[in-house]
Amino acid sequence: MKHNFGAGPCILPAKVLDQAADAVRNFNGLGLSILEISHRTPEFEAVMKETQDLVRELLRVPEGYSILFLQGGASTQFSMLAMNFLHQEKKAAYLDCGYFSQKAIKEALLFGQVNIVASSKDKGYNYIPLGYEIPEDSAYFHYTSNNTIEGTEMFSFPPTTVPVICDMSSDIFSRMVNVADFDLIYAGAQKNMGPAGMTLVVVKDTLLEHIQRQVPSMSDYRIYRDNGSLFNTPPVFSIYVAMLNLRWLKEKGGVKTIETENIAKAALLYEEIDRNPLFYGLADPDHRSRMNVTFKMYEPAMEQEFLDFASTRGIVGVKGYRSVGGFRASLYNALPISSVEILVSCMSDFEKEKLNKEVELAQNESL
Template identity: 70%
Template sequence: MTTKHNFGAGPCILPPSVMEQAAKAVINWGDSGLSILEISHRSAEFESVILKTQLLVRELLNVPENYSVLFLQGGASTQFSMIPLNFLVGKQKAAYLDTGYFAQKAIKEATLFGEVTIVASSGDKGYAYVPDNYNLEKDVAYLHLTSNNTIEGTEIFDFPNSSVPVVCDMSSDIFSRKINVRDFDFIYAGAQKNMGPAGMTLVIAKNSFLETVGHPVPAMSDYRIFRDNQSMYNTPPVFSIYVSMLNLIWLKSVGGVEGIEAVNKKKAELLYREIDRSPIFTGTANVAHRSRMNVTFRTNDQLTEPEFLKFATDRGIVGIKGYRTVGGFRVSLYNALPLSSVEFLVQVMYEFAELKKDVNSLKIIKPA
């Protein structure tokens, strides 16, 4: 069987050791004679999983004591409506930074609950950059950001120093780099990028921000109820939380967020270097805002894109086809992806360029 190199944008690649432990737990979790899929979420054993996962999140991201760590369901997309339901209803307006597809989805949902002002948009250039110069009204309920734009391949590296509450969707770069949680009032992230399997959403919320809700909210949409019930108001996504715990233990073992950030930089630098030196490929994102998690590029002659996709797929490279609405290629470099897989992809890109070059006009320099 051909070795697979998984560059898919989500669900995420998981470390082999995590997959092995999770597989064993499906059959017999902790020698209990029960599967992790069938244990009671009210059992003391699973309550310890919830607690340990919360503590790992706090440790790895240095979460202050006045913030709550919640595990919810419905993916990050549910948060697009749940956030304005809690924090926009009854307020004047909320501010959103429009940086691409998922930011637009969040904006669309928010308009169902109140007035939304778009403080800036990079739509004028196909979302190839992140606006960093915009004015923010002081009376808005919150400012919503998307830290990493999975489809467009851009990432925010300098967050605004805001006098209003900052809400941030960190679905695709959570745990990939150091952040200062105190810079945000509310962080949310789908687990299926860098944390674990799909089915669970992480929320890190400042308690004082949660208490600004001044109107009735349905129980399943009330963050305070999940906080007060240790994320177990109803049956939580047991398996997703358990595997996330295993993955965070692995992350801690490889140097934590600081250690993995150094590796992620190397992976991204290697791939962008090949894109920039190649006569065949061109990056699509503004250099200053290039994502380290999702690298987007095209071939100079777009007619050759299906050819390169097949060339790469035949060699075991999986998940690099660009999002259906934008085309091209998208290579996701999530935490568990080894540097060796990026080195292999770069070699395949070089070999493809060798096949396509015109020896009379192009000079191919083999990547270092």
């Protein structure tokens, strides 16, 4: 039994994996694999429709928004959104709150001017900036709601009159948000939605009236909307597994229910990090992510030993991102609280082992 704390591609519910495996052999009893059916069949059109409907229902998407499925990941959106919405006469406002914000800014600069309204770079992005102003003449305001690498998350969103574009790759479907506060939400699928290979876009139709630049068809949000994300061959399997996963979420009670679980899971782990004298958390306590918990050991030399100790208990994917180091435990929707309990016991048992060793050493020395 593995406890998969990977940051993405990441854990999916066992039931979803079983259903996906079955469909790879025989989809819907058709005698064909989900991998070998045309995207123009009524069977796949039904999959597309159900996936869109589930997104709409689970996120409570209001009227006037379109649900799109694109290929590529959030990195493709970094340039695509700027290509569509950043024009010469206006600046785009960006919140610089982490590694992926930076990447988004870099790509936007190819298409126009960027105004960084606030940054937490000064402290290695360990907090979310507050108290900044968004100029009212901005083309749009862009931010990342959860910073997968640094382990910070935004729990309040600044009010603004300009269009709001948000990268929700790593916390979408993990908590309730008011979609009406956003003009475009995008999210790479490989966290709480499904396997890598697809990006969800929820976009306000009125935003699409502001595209002035001529953009390639595959970079034009309107093409996806007008063709029901079937302008060309979509990532059939990724969409199908996302549908299974969203069905699972709905059966569990939806986003509100999973949010309660996610709060409990994160609280349990942060409590142990704060209690255990060997570990410390990296993010400012007010901005600690519920999805990606980053922490280190006071003795860096001990970290590999802890990783080895944890792996004997089936814990995988807790090594921190290369630029940050330490540990990162991702607590996505599909991770059960029992896995968090095992990680917490593992940390406390490791502490006991270390303390016992110290006592032994002290005793040996005093002999």
